[in-house]
Amino acid sequence: MLITTEEIFEEFEDLDPRDQSQYLLELGYDLPRFSADQQKAEDLVQGCQSQVWLTAVASDDSTDPVISIKADSDAEIVRGLITILLASYDGMKASEILQFSIVDVFNRLKLKQYISPQRHNGLQGMVDRIREISAMYCNAQTSPVAPASNCNIAVKAKRPPVLQQSFDVQKIRSQFPVLNQILEDGQTPVYLDSGASAQKPQLVIDKEREVEEQYFANAYRGKYSFGARIDEELEASRKKIAEFIGSATSEQICFTGGTTMTLNMVAFGWGRRHLKPGDEILITEMEHHANFVPWQQLASQTGATLRFMPLTPDGRIDLEQLETVLSNKTKIVAVTGMSNVLGTMTPIAELSKRAHDVGAIIVVDGAQSVPHIATDVVADDIDFLVFSGHKVYGPTGVGVLYGKAERLEETDPILFGGHMISEVSKDHSSWAKAPAKFEAGTLPIVQAIALGAAIDWINEVGIDAIHQHEQQLLKAATEQLNQISGMKIFGPSIEHKGAIISFRIDRIHPEDLAAMLDRKAVLTRHGHHCTMPLHTLLGVTATTRASFAAYNTLQDVQSLVDGINFARDVLKLS
Ligand code: PMP
DSSP states (O other): OOOOHHHHHHHHHHSOHHHHHHHHHHHGGGSOOOOGGGOOGGGBOTTOSSOEEEEEEESSSSSSOBEEEEEEESSHHHHHHHHHHHHHHTTOBHHHHHHOOHHHHHHHTTHHHHSOHHHHHHHHHHHHHHHHHHHHHHHHHHSSSOOOTTOBTTSGGGSOHHHHHHOOHHHHHHTOGGGGOOOTTSOOOEEOBTTTOOOOOHHHHHHHHHIIIIIOOOSSSOOSHHHHHHHHHHHHHHHHHHHHHTOSOGGGEEEESOHHHHHHHHIIIIIHHHOOTTOEEEEOTTOOGGGTHHHHHHHHHHTOEEEEOOBOTTSOBOGGGGGGTOSTTEEEEEEESBOTTTOBBOOHHHHHHHHHHTTOEEEEEOTTTTTTSOOOTTTTTOSEEEEEGGGTTSOTTOEEEEEOHHHHHTOOOSSOSSSSEEEEOSSOEEEOOTTGGGOOSOOOHHHHHHHHHHHHHHHHHOHHHHHHHHHHHHHHHHHHHHTSTTEEEESOOGGGBOSEEEEEETTBOHHHHHHHHHHTTEEOEEEOTTOHHHHHHHTOSOEEEEEOOTTOOHHHHHHHHHHHHHHHHHTTOO
């Protein structure tokens, strides 16, 4: 190694601010340059203003090899930054790189003062790449294909198959304009609230604009060209959604306003017709209020009883104890596919079988699960599935109701008016068939069409690849957060959960923490997350929640940890 970080720190501290930026430049002078052959397109780091080539080589074929990094750039100042990175990571194993806080090095050198925000993004891009290669290498140890020794991990063939073919987080990130902006204070946002709403890729924004600018008209009404185009686009979107969740037909997909509205439609459209006093509705204490309050209301209106599936102490449904509440009195089992607080993934296929065995239907609140794991309504034998557009990288104001054909048939509409009728006379009206029966009035047309574009986007990246990527983030975040003193993460171990972490830290109120994280542009959510009964069960009034999506990086995880350490410093808890 040419120079060590300690030597860099020493030199740097001795210099006055004017000379420090010159020193940064000079640091790059001794860095070996890549030959033309070494400047390979596949090794280019994305997000840099200048060209940066970066490769990482495993020193041996052990389970946690030392990673040797080489990099070069066509910009001298970047070569200086590369020297700092190489010095920082010199001799580290893959797992050590993942645990190492490079931000501490940057902070000590006050790098933000000397380089532009764009350059800082580029630097972050390099760090992300190094961390991803290290993570993939660690991950590759558990994959069935053992990596060869002395392999260049940056080369595609050495990556785990799914990530290799379809997952380039920097490329994905570059498609989300909101994530690539520089905020007024010079920081870039670290968005960790996708559980509330995901950000939208350019493709979705463009689709909304295309409809508005080129052929907007009301749907299923006008026979002129715009109207016909809108109808076509809506039906194309419906078909994409059907295929995405494994529905046999498009007619079983109804556009709604979102998960909350749709759960109300199912509770009052199906439930009010089928429930009588003495019947039981089974939910869990971890449900979002949207899958809780409608059932509570339905129970009080019909004389049915609301009961709760037992949970294990770590927040999973206790299948062994299910018989204590599931019986032939149960008419509806309504459950989240993934908890919006604990991240718990529920065993839908098993629950669906057990519900059907006692003659009940199963309603799945897919608001959190559909964006993160492949959904198959037929394989899981789901009666009703609902989800929201804004959590699957689509627009707000649109949601989806899926129902088995016979269930939709036996569901009453709860909204009445235009489009949903078959015939109307002075004393009687009859209903159209689904989906029109559940689409009274004017649809959120632009949003419903753009939701199809969001599904295209997910399909292009691959839902399984997204899941795999998010699980890596979840693993890294869980490991790193657990090292923080006073940390309590709620929910089961990562094999049983998706990419949501809710936690509390001793002596820091979640609201204070969220505000301090915001100062570092780390955007998290705090509060009860619309799950008051769950928070009562957990014995707390509020938690901090970080939730991940396809565009998040290991650097985002690091920023969360750094932000928490910053908050601990501010509150003098360190
Ligand atoms: N269920 C779950 C599990 C959720 O996370 C949410 C949104 N936080 C909802 C339902 C409600 O969704 P919406 O606000 O889109 O109606």
